[in-house]
């Protein structure tokens with residue numbers, strides 16, 4: 244799907260919610276973001292002192308990412324083309340909202356086999372992906388938004404099959420995504436700085452409470468899975 248005016252989206256509530264999602268991803272020091280899109284996670288990680296780089300197969304996304312974040316290393320490449328010239332180089336590989344594409348449109352087992360090689364022996368892979376719960380399905384149907392889906396179970400299966408050990412998972416995101424509209428949906432709140440900050444704080448607090456109450460699988464819009472190369 245062609246996204247209109249990603250700059251404006253990132254300067255509204257969605258930008259704050261996107262940063263909350265980025266902050267959920269706890270990686271190592273040398274990080275590869277696979278399917279980095281507009282590069283917000285690569286940029287976030289580099290501003291936090293990590294050495295992050297990103298790849299994406301979509302030329303339009305990479306062009307926007309390079310324009311937004313000219314100092315961050317973001318290149319046009321598919322996950323399939325990542326060669327083991329950098330074998331063992333990365334401490335962490337992150338996939339933010341990209342796993343469902345790899346599972347539905349590509350050979351996920353082949354890709355994760357290659358990602359395994361790129362990680363150092365204690366390396367970690369982090370998947371953050373849309374949780375295909377009831378509300379997401381209903382709203383996608385109403386909005387006629389078609390996208391691939393990947394359940395946490397499918398993610399864990401791909402990880403286990405390619406040699407990773409799943410170390411943990413949690414759920415996040417209760418209302419920020421729906422109210423901000425993300426990159427493609429309707430923004431439901433006016434773009435006022437104080438309001439964006441309040442909604443983002445509410446989202447963070449509610450996400451924590453809902454996850455603590457065990458309601459993440461049914462109410463949260465995102466899941467995160469951490470898996471290590473070592474057992």
Ligand SMILES: C[S@@+](CC[C@H](N)C(=O)[O-])C[C@H]1O[C@@H](n2cnc3c(N)ncnc32)[C@H](O)[C@@H]1O
Pocket residue numbers: 277278279280281282298299300301304320321322323338339340341344345349
């Ligand atoms: C939903 S977007 C998420 C982008 C970004 N990670 C974010 O969170 O904003 C999924 C991205 O994965 C990329 N992608 C899908 N399959 C890929 C592949 N095999 N190799 C590299 N990138 C891929 C797409 O081009 C797209 O930019």
